[in-house]
Amino acid sequence: MANERLRAAMAAGGWTHDTLAQKVGIDPKSVERWVNKDRTPRQRTAMLAAEALGEDVHALWPALRQPRKARTISPELVALYPRRADLPIAAYAELFAQARERLEVLVYAGVFLHEGYPRLNELLEERAAAGCRIRIAVGDADSEQVQARGLEERFGHGIESRCRLALMHYRPLLGVPGVEIRTHATTLYNSIYRADDQMLVNGHVFGVNAYGAPVWQLRRAEDGGLFDTYAASFNAVWETARPVED
Structure with missing residues (x-):
């Protein structure tokens, strides 16, 4: 018709x-x-x-x-964890190990990655050597946004110290072909860990440390869906971030 x-x-x-x-x-x-x-x-x-x-x-x-019937569950949602602490560090290592084209990390600090998986830098180097583009964005410890986050979490200067510590962990990767590291000064609503078409998103909750906030696991299944929303968010932050000098 x-x-x-x-x-x-x-x-x-x-x-x-x-x-x-x-x-x-x-x-x-x-x-x-x-x-x-x-x-x-x-x-x-x-x-x-x-x-x-x-x-x-x-x-x-x-x-x-006529209003469309609401979709109750996104087809891209693989799993939901009440707290980041409920997700074993092996899940992050396995996610990164699967990356073939791109591997992206957006955090304020995220030092739990190196603390829980000391071989992380070696894994990232291996992925980069295999042709995977790696982009890591860490919070600028001197930015107002990071300092405000510390006050909100009642963590004080602790988060600033952890941002600096995270950067120290990643510094050995400076100059490695295929690896880019930047610092950002944005209000971070979610930490993002991406490997190709898979992603872990750690939501940030006011007054709650990231380890106590939920994580949702996504797998890209459609254009313009949840996955693409968070991928676009990463790119937006990345464009404002400053490259870390060796």
């Missing part, structure tokens, strides 16, 4: 499948399905298309008037 109203609106405005798709930022085949098979796009995409066509979005796609 064709969407005749959409077809008429496109014809009136001189829009083709290609030009409308380019305007909205999608594949032309999606527009073809809207027109010829009366498929309903996602809310945001539909609104962009309706704006371009000068039409009411609900007139083009009446189904959007």
Whole structure:
């Protein structure tokens, strides 16, 4: 069944499948399905298309008037741990060992990695030598954000010291091909540990040390899902971070 109203609106405005798709930022085949098979796009995409066509979005796609059934569990959620302390250090080592293309760590300190797995640097060197790109972002101990976090956790200057200690642990990797280390001064809402399409996310809770906050394990399964949200967050922090000099 064709969407005749959409077809008429496109014809009136001189829009083709290609030009409308380019305007909205999608594949032309999606527009073809809207027109010829009366498929309903996602809310945001539909609104962009309706704006371009000068039409009411609900007139083009009446189904959007009906609220979509909420997805109760993301298909990307593999496991949920109440506290980081519930997850053995071996889980991180196994995650990193599986990385083939990229390995990323975003923390304020995360010294538990080296304390629990002293061979971590050696593992990272092995992954880098195999062609894996490694990016590690540690908190800037002198930043206001890190100092504020210490006050929130009632940890005082302890977190600043642990940021410096984390950097000392990673310093032997400076100059290793394929390994980049930076310091960031952002408000960190989650610590992120990524290996290709798998990820561990340690949520940060006000007044609670990271080891007492939950961890969710993700595996990428769709575009624009939970995994991509946290991957984009890492990239945003990385762009603001400063390279550590040897």
